[in-house]
Amino acid sequence: MTTRSDPIAATCPAPFAETERVLLGHGSGGQLMAELLADLTPRFGVPVLEDAALVTTGSPEVVMSTDGFVVTPRFFPGGDIGSLAVHGTVNDLAMMGAVPIALSLAYIVEEGLPLEELRRVTSSVAEAARACGVRIVTGDTKVVGKGAADGLYVTTTGIGIRLPGAAPAAANGRPGDVVLLSGPIGLHGVTILSTREGLGFESELTSDSRPLHGLVTAMITAAGCGVHTLRDPTRGGLASALNELAAASRVGVELEESAIPVPAQVAAACDLLGLDPLHVANEGCLVAFVDPAEANAVLAAMRERPEGAAARRIGVVVADHPGRVTVRTLVGSWRVVDMLVGEQLPRIC
Amino acid sequence: MTTRSDPIAATCPAPFAETERVLLGHGSGGQLMAELLADLTPRFGVPVLEDAALVTTGSPEVVMSTDGFVVTPRFFPGGDIGSLAVHGTVNDLAMMGAVPIALSLAYIVEEGLPLEELRRVTSSVAEAARACGVRIVTGDTKVVGKGAADGLYVTTTGIGIRLPGAAPAAANGRPGDVVLLSGPIGLHGVTILSTREGLGFESELTSDSRPLHGLVTAMITAAGCGVHTLRDPTRGGLASALNELAAASRVGVELEESAIPVPAQVAAACDLLGLDPLHVANEGCLVAFVDPAEANAVLAAMRERPEGAAARRIGVVVADHPGRVTVRTLVGSWRVVDMLVGEQLPRIC
Numbered sequence: 136m137t138t139r140s141d142p143i144a145a146t147c148p149a150p151f152a153e154t155e156r157v158l159l160g161h162g163s164g165g166q167l168m169a170e171l172l173a174d175l176t177p178r179f180g181v182p183v184l185e186d187a188a189l190v191t192t193g194s195p196e197v198v199m200s201t202d203g204f205v206v207t208p209r210f211f212p213g214g215d216i217g218s219l220a221v222h223g224t225v226n227d228l229a230m231m232g233a234v235p236i237a238l239s240l241a242y243i244v245e246e247g248l249p250l251e252e253l254r255r256v257t258s259s260v261a262e263a264a265r266a267c268g269v270r271i272v273t274g275d276t277k278v279v280g281k282g283a284a285d286g287l288y289v290t291t292t293g294i295g296i297r298l299p300g301a302a303p304a305a306a307n308g309r310p311g312d313v314v315l316l317s318g319p320i321g322l323h324g325v326t327i328l329s330t331r332e333g334l335g336f337e338s339e340l341t342s343d344s345r346p347l348h349g350l351v352t353a354m355i356t357a358a359g360c361g362v363h364t365l366r367d368p369t370r371g372g373l374a375s376a377l378n379e380l381a382a383a384s385r386v387g388v389e390l391e392e393s394a395i396p397v398p399a400q401v402a403a404a405c406d407l408l409g410l411d412p413l414h415v416a417n418e419g420c421l422v423a424f425v426d427p428a429e430a431n432a433v434l435a436a437m438r439e440r441p442e443g444a445a446a447r448r449i450g451v452v453v454a455d456h457p458g459r460v461t462v463r464t465l466v467g468s469w470r471v472v473d474m475l476v477g478e479q480l481p482r483i484c
Numbered sequence: 485m486t487t488r489s490d491p492i493a494a495t496c497p498a499p500f501a502e503t504e505r506v507l508l509g510h511g512s513g514g515q516l517m518a519e520l521l522a523d524l525t526p527r528f529g530v531p532v533l534e535d536a537a538l539v540t541t542g543s544p545e546v547v548m549s550t551d552g553f554v555v556t557p558r559f560f561p562g563g564d565i566g567s568l569a570v571h572g573t574v575n576d577l578a579m580m581g582a583v584p585i586a587l588s589l590a591y592i593v594e595e596g597l598p599l600e601e602l603r604r605v606t607s608s609v610a611e612a613a614r615a616c617g618v619r620i621v622t623g624d625t626k627v628v629g630k631g632a633a634d635g636l637y638v639t640t641t642g643i644g645i646r647l648p649g650a651a652p653a654a655a656n657g658r659p660g661d662v663v664l665l666s667g668p669i670g671l672h673g674v675t676i677l678s679t680r681e682g683l684g685f686e687s688e689l690t691s692d693s694r695p696l697h698g699l700v701t702a703m704i705t706a707a708g709c710g711v712h713t714l715r716d717p718t719r720g721g722l723a724s725a726l727n728e729l730a731a732a733s734r735v736g737v738e739l740e741e742s743a744i745p746v747p748a749q750v751a752a753a754c755d756l757l758g759l760d761p762l763h764v765a766n767e768g769c770l771v772a773f774v775d776p777a778e779a780n781a782v783l784a785a786m787r788e789r790p791e792g793a794a795a796r797r798i799g800v801v802v803a804d805h806p807g808r809v810t811v812r813t814l815v816g817s818w819r820v821v822d823m824l825v826g827e828q829l830p831r832i833c
């Protein structure tokens with residue numbers, strides 16, 4: 136007979152506690168919210184994040200950038216919505232030649248999200264920020280009812296300081312510039328799509344999500360303002376990024392298809408799905424227009440870093456056909472590379 | 485008989501064009517997105533908002549703040565989600581004694597939102613920013629599928645510069661400080677709730693949403709660092725804001741119920757709904773702990789501005805019962821004022 140003092144009964148597992156989930160009250164501004172923040176914010180190395188924070192920049196000029204992240208699934212090979220939200224904003228700053236100093240973090244959470252998932256994403260934000268050498272200084276959390284969001288959306292905003300001598304801008308491309316690409320394309324988009332749809336490629340693919348400010352620092356250290364333009368080809372892919380730069384700089388771009396590194400698994404997935412790898416999103420590579428006199432030095436500096444080890448020339452900037460990007464195909468013919476039209480891969484970032 | 489050239493037929497309204505709506509492709513990073521941004525961004529006085537922007541602050545220190553806005557309904561008496569998103573972030577900067585310099589703007593849009601509504605909100609953001617003397621410098625737009633958001637969510641992040649002599653902080657309250665409130669409470673929360681639920685009060689009520697950096701400038705000009713703490717009592721209301729300040733400063737707060745201005749319509753709505761006006765959100769008033777030697781000067785400065793015309797003393801800071809807020813009721817008894825527990829009014833901002 137089992138009694139209260141029965142040692143076996145006492146060691147049996149207790150009934151599963153109901154999984155803790157985010158409640159509307161966690162967004163109330165009241166007691167529940169204070170408890171949630173006390174749970175989450177120590178991950179940033181501070182007891183509490185205030186509504187606003189004083190940030191010492193040491194400079195009379197800052198670079199500012201913001202990005203919302205709605206990626207689905209939230210966890211994928213190579214990252215999650217938290218690390219992606221840090222890398223994405225850090226990279227937008229880096230494309231202006233800036234190193235990040237401070238980030239803000241705004242969550243929109245759907246009621247019912249497991250608290251454990253929010254903790255995991257928050258830890259990932261904190262870890263990615265530490266790895267980038269940037270502080271999360273302030274934040275906000277809103278909770279919306281069941282069905283009014285899809286789990287969790289994250290908006291990060293960053294401020295950074297320009298590197299000395301850096302002045303890259305979308306409009307600064309010049310005929311004669313060399314087009315450099317830091318690494319293989321298509322990895323992020325195909326990884327997300329494959330993970331979401333269970334296509335099977337995800338077992339062999341990993342998102343390229345990573346910070347690029349170290350690579351940019353190396354490039355600008357090597358060539359200063361010889362780095363005319365920088366762009367991370369995220370949504371819309373390399374094709375859309377180059378079209379935007381060509382339009383802003385009023386120049387043409389001529390690519391060599393044979394020089395553009397498309398991993399075999401990305402090519403296979405794109406073949407299967409009818410996608411053009413040039414339109415697939417990336418989160419860890421950059422394309423640059425560089426003064427031809429500096430191109431070799433920049434390329435060498437890029438290749439010394441892991442995230443630029445596979446850097447290469449992929450084309451040239453020309454005065455002809457301003458605003459248009461063309462590619463010489465493997466068979467030697469030329470085709471126009473258009474911006475992405477319509478929506479190829481929703482919720483990729 | 486009606487012919488093609490019939491003048492009456494020619495003046496008949498054309499068939500309604502299908503209402504333009506936001507498509508997933510508007511968030512693609514491609515051609516459709518470029519068209520959407522070309523439609524929206526001229527409202528900010530620039531042809532295009534880049535992914536990142538250089539901001540001249542003129543100071544080696546900035547204040548940074550971020551807030552997500554999920555208010556429903558998106559349009560309400562006294563404002564909309566766009567103006568609220570500007571005022572909310574401007575006010576978070578102001579509570580640190582800072583005037584705003586630049587804002588970033590991140591949209592998460594549900595597929596199917598009428599484009600006209602996105603235009604209207606964007607115009608409202610632009611107009612509110614202009615009225616605050618702050619620039620929208622960079623932005624981001626994500627589109628999620630039907631059902632993955634509720635229309636439109638807006639996240640703004642601001643950077644600002646501290647006023648000379650300003651150093652308000654939540655932990656700076658001292659026993660003896662006078663508690664000042666800039667205006668009537670409860671207007672925003674009750675207006676939103678009434679509009680959403682069709683309670684009828686909305687015909688006589690207006691949200692107090694407005695920027696407070698001008699008021700803060702007047703207060704700090706009058707008293708400098710005699711303004712010890714500033715807080716805008718948004719989510720969680722005046723009660724939660726004062727509890728947070730009392731805890732951070734390790735002081736007690738003693739309020740006079742008779743001194744707290746609750747508009748008659750707010751009181752009536754709260755009676756009907758079983759709400760405590762002290763827990764209802766505000767978007768256009770602030771509470772301050774001020775050095776007693778400076779309180780009269782600060783109060784006079786506040787009253788000279790429209791947003792502070794009804795400013796008054798509502799209590800004192802004490803050394804007793806640190807972390808606790810009490811109120812002397814109209815009948816002379818004391819009761820404890822707690823933080824909001826649970827969720828009283830979801831999606832109020």
